[in-house]
Amino acid sequence: MEYRLLTAQLGPAGEALDTLLAYEKAGGYQALRKALTGMTPDEVVEEVKASGLRGRGGAGFPTGTKWSFLPRGVLPRYLCCNADESEPGCFKDRYLIDKLPHQLLEGLLIAAYALDVHTAFIYIRGEYRRQRLLLERCVEEARAAGYIGKSVMGTDFSCDVIVHGGAGAYICGEETALLSSLEGSRGEPRLKPPFPAVKGLYGQPTVVNNVETLSNVPHIVARGGKWFAGIGVERGTGTRLICASGHIQRPGVYEIEMGRPIRELLEEHCGGMLPGHQLKAFQPGGGSMQVLLPKDIDLPLDFDSVQKAGSSLGAGAMVFMDETACMVNVSMRLVDFYQHESCGKCTPCREGTYFESRLMHRLEAGQADKAELATLADICDNMDGKCFCPLGDTATWFVMSAYRAFRDEFEQHCGAGRCPVSMPATGSHEDLLMAGSLL
Numbered sequence: 232m233e234y235r236l237l238t239a240q241l242g243p244a245g246e247a248l249d250t251l252l253a254y255e256k257a258g259g260y261q262a263l264r265k266a267l268t269g270m271t272p273d274e275v276v277e278e279v280k281a282s283g284l285r286g287r288g289g290a291g292f293p294t295g296t297k298w299s300f301l302p303r304g305v306l307p308r309y310l311c312c313n314a315d316e317s318e319p320g321c322f323k324d325r326y327l328i329d330k331l332p333h334q335l336l337e338g339l340l341i342a343a344y345a346l347d348v349h350t351a352f353i354y355i356r357g358e359y360r361r362q363r364l365l366l367e368r369c370v371e372e373a374r375a376a377g378y379i380g381k382s383v384m385g386t387d388f389s390c391d392v393i394v395h396g397g398a399g400a401y402i403c404g405e406e407t408a409l410l411s412s413l414e415g416s417r418g419e420p421r422l423k424p425p426f427p428a429v430k431g432l433y434g435q436p437t438v439v440n441n442v443e444t445l446s447n448v449p450h451i452v453a454r455g456g457k458w459f460a461g462i463g464v465e466r467g468t469g470t471r472l473i474c475a476s477g478h479i480q481r482p483g484v485y486e487i488e489m490g491r492p493i494r495e496l497l498e499e500h501c502g503g504m505l506p507g508h509q510l511k512a513f514q515p516g517g518g519s520m521q522v523l524l525p526k527d528i529d530l531p532l533d534f535d536s537v538q539k540a541g542s543s544l545g546a547g548a549m550v551f552m553d554e555t556a557c558m559v560n561v562s563m564r565l566v567d568f569y570q571h572e573s574c575g576k577c578t579p580c581r582e583g584t585y586f587e588s589r590l591m592h593r594l595e596a597g598q599a600d601k602a603e604l605a606t607l608a609d610i611c612d613n614m615d616g617k618c619f620c621p622l623g624d625t626a627t628w629f630v631m632s633a634y635r636a637f638r639d640e641f642e643q644h645c646g647a648g649r650c651p652v653s654m655p656a657t658g659s660h661e662d663l664l665m666a667g668s669l670l
């Protein structure tokens with residue numbers, strides 16, 4: 232069974248609630264009213280802490296704890312919703328914006344109230360033009376109804392919301408690069424510390440939260456942190472929106488209670504692998520994460536369990552691959568993505584992804600010799616943990632985990648003159664960018 236929390240208000244066939252009227256009819260903006268009229272900002276933060284909510288943007292950092300890092304009395308401070316969503320295989324934030332844009336706005340406004348923020352931003356990926364226009368329309372609807380602007384719902388809380396479109400760069404999802412881009416500079420990461428909570432947008436205290444993270448907030452305020460903490464597992468509360476793609480019968484976005492087995496997602500929700508094909512490998516957290524194997528299919532779907540197995544739930548993209556997927560080909564295409572998206576600021580990432588990509592192309596075409604596999608491992612070793620931001624580190628994770636798990640397959644390519652495993656997939660870099668079409 233799918234668990235409906237974030238998607239509870241959708242119609243039976245997943246019909247969107249993308250107008251203010253429809254959202255209000257379904258009980259929308261009542262949680263904002265409750266927060267503004269019945270709770271202090273600190274009480275809202277405490278509820279979010281009690282809920283155990285962890286960030287859905289990739290790192291899984293506890294949201295209430297992040298909120299409490301803002302230094303008291305330093306104003307102005309800012310809130311940025313991260314809607315950059317560029318992880319290969321990830322499309323859940325787009326789904327949430329398409330289906331329930333006002334749920335995100337309500338979460339954003341409650342968070343702004345809790346954090347004493349009076350200007351909040353939504354930084355949205357450049358390619359999500361339709362979603363940006365939708366959000367802009369919803370902001371205007373909410374402003375006209377008194378949910379955004381001066382004296383929200385007649386209270387003394389005021390907040391403006393600005394929707395800002397990116398220009399299509401994966402690095403701008405990294406929170407400090409996002410802030411640089413929002414300020415009008417080149418989207419490059421900044422040194423941490425200082426963390427954004429202390430010195431963020433325009434040098435002021437700033438919280439960056441993912442779309443899905445903020446969409447949970449109205450539910451926590453409406454029904455209480457303790458109630459929310461009862462869903463899922465101890466260190467993985469609530470649900471996850473999983474973007475399932477690859478060689479499966481029913482790709483799509485599924486809302487799953489944390490802690491359910493991955494097998495349930497694959498077999499019940501996604502209808503299993505394509506007829507006549509077997510699971511060979513899967514990526515549990517999008518293009519950045521390490522490969523998992525059929526033996527891992529009964530793992531509970533939560534942060535800690537997947538991490539213990541050597542990978543990460545990341546941004547919630549689950550890519551299932553059958554025996555026709557060549558691990559060298561998939562690795563090559565992911566490496567190409569990272570090479571294209573490297574911002575160039577630091578040498579290990581800029582040069583490393585270039586050499587990685589060049590070598591992977593030789594290997595995939597069957598032109599590399601076995602000694603070059605050691606070179607590949609050496610390049611990755613000189614990148615992982617040595618880059619300025621995690622983009623460069625993660626450019627090595629899939630390829631090295633695939634090399635360890637499918638060493639024979641990598642070796643078979645050496646000197647073979649062509650890819651010996653399967654017909655290479657025909658997807659292009661654009662497919663990767665559009666997410667969900669990795670294979």
Ligand SMILES: Cc1cc2nc3c(=O)[nH]c(=O)nc-3n(C[C@H](O)[C@H](O)[C@H](O)COP(=O)(O)O)c2cc1C
Pocket residue numbers: 285286287288289290291292294297313314315316317318401402403404405406407439440441442444445620621622
């Ligand atoms: C290269 C890179 C890309 C990222 N892209 C995104 C993204 O598109 N959306 C997102 O929410 N977080 C992304 N993150 C994580 C953010 O830096 C940050 O941790 C997150 O937005 C915090 O929100 P959360 O606490 O609600 O998860 C990315 C991180 C890195 C290193």
